[in-house]
Amino acid sequence: MKTKKLLICMLVAALLFNTNYINAFAAETNTTENSINKDTSVANASTVKAKVTVKSKKKSYTSAQLKYLACLIQAEAGNQSYTGKLAVANVVLNRVKNKAYPSSIKGVIYDRKWSVQFTVAYNGRLSKELKKFSHYSTKAQKLSVKAAKEALEGNNNIGSYKHFTVYSKYLARKHANHKKIGAHIFF
Template identity: 35%
Template sequence: MNPKLKRRFRSLTALASAFILSISVLPAHAEETIDSLRDKTSTLQNELDGLNTELSSISADVDNILTQITETTAQVEQTKTELGEALANEEQQYNNMKMRIRYMYEEGKTAMLDTLFSAISMADFLNKADFITKVSEYDRAMLEKLQNTREEIAAKEQALEIQQQELLTLQAELTAKKDVLASRISTASGELSAYSAKLEQAIAAEKAAQEALAKKAEEEKQAALEQAQKEEAEQQAQQKPSRPDPDDSGNSDHSGNSHPADQSDLDLFAAILQCEAGTRDYDALLAVATVIMNRMESSKYPDTLHGVIYQSGQFSPTWNGSLDKVLKKGAVSLCYTVASDALGGARHPDVRNCYQFRASYTGHHGIVIGGNVFF
């Protein structure tokens, strides 16, 4: 490559490189937006996790209080039953005592004296006197005991009712707090979903922008390279005779047959040569052209350029898309020169009897010319 073309290629490469570097500069604002969205999403997720944990704790407390309320209610009912029984016992004892008192007053002291004096002995007298005293003391003691029991049960009932009311109040407070938390969770979930969607959109937009920038940079870089190669090939073509003389260096001869071709065949021939041998080396291009012409002149292969080039499984550019790409853009002038020379009868003497070639890196045994090995 001459110095002028080198400078131009370097200039174009620098422009492409600068454009590639812009990829890391242009999305900076987008990255900040994505970072802020990620921070917000993370904050909302942490808040939502905390709210859910708190809600679970409160729900457990509510369930525990409901269990306590159920137990306390049962105790209140049991205490009411016990209080009713105590009141009934107290009433019964009170009635029994009233009957005995009424009997003593109605019958008078005479009946009591008669009872005492009917004793047959002093021991009997003392026993009857003690019996009368014990009956009175028993009635008084039982009445006091029943009254105390009733008061204890009533106090217990009152305490249980207070506890029950406190539990109901606490239940109402926790339920209200639970409702507030549920509302906050619903709000946080909605915000989290919204920010998550924004984050996904931002990431997708950034990815699309980066891909578009990278594609454009690659296209411009490739265009710069192809332009530089094209200009270099044109200069080489200007410096090389359009058709080598048989008396020249010996890298070509005109021992082949001449094959008239229309413009479409020439375009196809030049394009396949560029795909298989590049754009710079006349000898490498002529060697590939010679193999194609050898095939066209052999009874083992199709007898047309189109038939040889598009024969199934022979030339990979026909199926990988590279041939169509070159046909669309047009081959460089050097490839047209070699194609015209080959159609006019020029052949590379080293591969005059070769019908196959592979890329030289495959290590296949044969004659290496340019980047291919011929056999």
């Protein structure tokens, strides 16, 4: 019976939170507030209160990785929405995960194997952002840092896309499988 109760609690939690960040569930059944009578049926189990503990994901990135990713986001998409900033971060991380690209964030940003993907890495804009990083205080800068953290913690809003550029109808026709976010097209 305890296994059924735990499974029900896990299902309810998964439906409520709908996220990949739930690492562990703990249902307390011995307290009076959360106790479940032995003859409670599965049909009315959804009305039973259960305490669910969600363990936060541990930081799995370095401050240098966060700095490079946040500064790239600010340089490339500083004027874009949070969604656009998160998508730019995920392009970098998708490349890091792909064997065809360097295996580090910094390596991907400065990669020139197939020409230059991130122009800001070579035109001076990224260098300026890296120098200002410790003083990021504007809303746009804070959103860039937030997007970098979210992406590094696993929040992906573009799937496996590895490229982005300024949106054009030509590119939209050329890449039938794409996503337009703000002024950018991701493919």
